[in-house]
Amino acid sequence: MSKHQLLGMSGSLRKDATNRFLLRNAARLYGDAVYTEADLNLPLYDGDLEVADGIPDSVAQLATQIAEADAVIISTPEYNKMLTGVLKNALDWVSRVKPQPWEGKPVAVMSAAGGRAGGERAQASLVAAMTPFQPRLVIGPEIAVAGSSKEFDADGVLTNERYEANLTKLMAKLRAAVV
Template identity: 35%
Template structure:
């Protein structure tokens, strides 16, 4: 790159963690992607259903290795500067399909979640907007080295929240989402562009060369 030329746009991967076609979290992911694009970043959207993976089974892994869907997802994660997950809440916790995805990704090396800036959002018809599921989702991601942004966004009564154009009926709520995403992108920029500001917040044991460590998914 020529000296003095502006850096390329940041690359953000937005993943909708729902399989259902009419999912509120797919709608939220699309809104998030559009707001990130408006902030000047390059965005790539995907849905969890695009990455086919069986239920994690160590015998399956031993017999056939890492599924193609897992490898495809890892490639998308490796290419991005940051990613956002829009996750449903199932029974006050993480949806099984999303947790299964994380368990498969945990079996790969180098670990694509490590040091990756991450933001979590959710949408639900409930009054808490799926927020309990996001707290549970933080645990495996941070365990694998993701830098999960402290501020999360949960959209309550989401079945009544969206206009036909994909925006939110409540302007103040959409502005809060925009402000949260803008702050997140500023952190991503500092972490990926300005080496002098970087801090290694996590020690991921899976990267210790030559040392025996506990496997990330085992039964």
């Protein structure tokens, strides 16, 4: 079998966001795969824009990346007790693409946040937002990196052994979900 295609989606646009670091650590622990990080810097969803111009090229590219991926990992910070607007906007745009690329896709969600809950509420809202798309969500162990700015070294490597052990388990489950 060829290498798996693994797509990472960060709910933060920041270049050095801890959620990007978490995705890269997840990809490393996933094992032998071609890893791509999606660009979620998309125009705001606007039905009038869609009617006038159709699906933007950047959204079509994201939908293609999702469709071609064997599995997807999504990591989001928590903004005001929810997933980020960046991530919700991407989900809203991709929901307009036919055929729907999420259906049956193995997906693992995780979060990294500055607070002590590590983004647990953001994950809950992300799962709720994903439900209509009918992906195959790979659940547990939950990865919610609290105080995330202190959990990665200067190179973005996760330094907490417990988080790494649970992330290893989650990535093994995600790999096993690929058929």
